[in-house]
Amino acid sequence: xxxxxxxxxxxxxxxxxxxxxxxxxxxxxxxxxxxxxxxxxxxxxxxxxxxxxxxxxxxxxxxxxxxxxxxxxxxxxxxxxxxxxxxxxxxxxxxxxxxxxxxxxxxxxxxxxxxxxxxxxxxxxxxxxxxxxxxxxxxxxxxxxxxxxxxxxxxxxxxxxxxxxxxxxxxxxxxxxxxxxxxxxxxxxxxxxxxxxxxxxxxxxxxxxxxxxxxxxxxxxxxxxxxxxxxxxxxxxxxxxxxxxxxxxxxxxxxxxxxxxxxxxxxxxxxxxxxxxxxxxxxxxxxxxxxxxxxxxxxxxxxxxxxxxxxxxxxxxxxxxxxxxxxxxxxxxxxxxxxxxxxxxxxxxxxxxxxxxxxxxxxxxxxxxxx
Numbered sequence: 011x012x013x014x015x016x017x018x019x020x021x022x023x024x025x026x027x028x029x030x031x032x033x034x035x036x037x038x039x040x041x042x043x044x045x046x047x048x049x050x051x052x053x054x055x056x057x058x059x060x061x062x063x064x065x066x067x068x069x070x071x072x073x074x075x076x077x078x079x080x081x082x083x084x085x086x087x088x089x090x091x092x093x094x095x096x097x098x099x100x101x102x103x104x105x106x107x108x109x110x111x112x113x114x115x116x117x118x119x120x121x122x123x124x125x126x127x128x129x130x131x132x133x134x135x136x137x138x139x140x141x142x143x144x145x146x147x148x149x150x151x152x153x154x155x156x157x158x159x160x161x162x163x164x165x166x167x168x169x170x171x172x173x174x175x176x177x178x179x180x181x182x183x184x185x186x187x188x189x190x191x192x193x194x195x196x197x198x199x200x201x202x203x204x205x206x207x208x209x210x211x212x213x214x215x216x217x218x219x220x221x222x223x224x225x226x227x228x229x230x231x232x233x234x235x236x237x238x239x240x241x242x243x244x245x246x247x248x249x250x251x252x253x254x255x256x257x258x259x260x261x262x263x264x265x266x267x268x269x270x271x272x273x274x275x276x277x278x279x280x281x282x283x284x285x286x287x288x289x290x291x292x293x294x295x296x297x298x299x300x301x302x303x304x305x306x307x308x309x310x311x312x313x314x315x316x317x318x319x320x321x322x323x324x325x326x327x328x329x330x331x332x333x334x335x336x337x338x339x340x341x342x343x344x345x346x347x348x349x350x351x352x353x354x355x356x357x358x359x360x361x362x363x364x365x366x367x368x369x370x371x372x373x374x375x376x377x378x379x380x381x
Contacts, residue, residue: 044322059368063359074126082120088111089118089138096129098134105131150189152224155258155332159297175217180204186222187229188237189247194328197298201253202330203228231336239343248329254342255330259290262359266340269363272348278325283351286320294318294331295307352359354379 013159039218078096086109090102099105108117114135121142121325144380150170152161158180166173180200184263185191188235193199204221211220232247240250253274261267279285293303295316304311318327334342352370364370374380 034167070124070126074128075124077122078125079122080120086115147212149208149210150248151208152206154335157297157332158201171217187225189232196329202333204257206333208365210218216250249326250342252326252330254334254338255332256288257341258334259332264337266361268346269335271341271345273350273353275345276351284324288320290316291320291331292325
């Protein structure tokens, strides 16, 4: 046995040597990682990256522009996943690594950004930590009770749409949405479905985008249970919207919606009174004939030759006569339970209901409205 093998100082020396070697290896690995990451960062700083560093921003050619939107609350990992999904980065882990290394973490800004597939990782980081692009918006109010014809005039006169393009879309049988699948043939298949509300739209929206926005709003308010309720009533969606459009035009106050709906439902289910006999459909008939609305309808108007004349045609007209609000749609689906078959509105906008023709005529005479 050699004397040095049992020497405790020799063992301690060997331990120190191993520790030193491990430390040296650790340092070398760290330096390798540092220089490799620096090399990778430099490699990805090509074309646009160098310009970003020198200028702080770059004008991406229009043909290369891609719009990407970062939602509120997105962190680096979320942004990396989004970029991978959009085909803008191949290695999301590398994006996360470089983002942390280069100090971009926590600086990505929610909103829309214009990027390019030509951008390197550094370029993408610079764009996505800059202020998002701002799209000028404007408010468009779609009034309730408007027909497609009136809406075309309204929007085109204000410069929101091109008249011919918008009208062409309104004549198209769009089947993208469930509620439009079985709309019957008519001049304007979208009549009744361009939901009335105030919308915030971007200034560069096309007519297609505006129409789709109105249809999406209708889709959002027309709940799944409405489809079930229509089936219970033995009505198509188009018939429900047609009935709702009549309610919308006949009622001045929301409190009358369900009562007026009850009158119309009672007549639709009656043999004694098969004609709805509502003046608002005559106004629509006039509009479709190019005559326009008038303040006071006459008996001659009740003779107009149109399928929308509910004095000469039984049941519902061929389609909606305006775009109704959700309150009118709900009233059409859930009428009040009454025995009313008649109603009329004096000049003050109130509505008077009757179960019998004699009672109806008596009230008309009392208000000086009996022909």
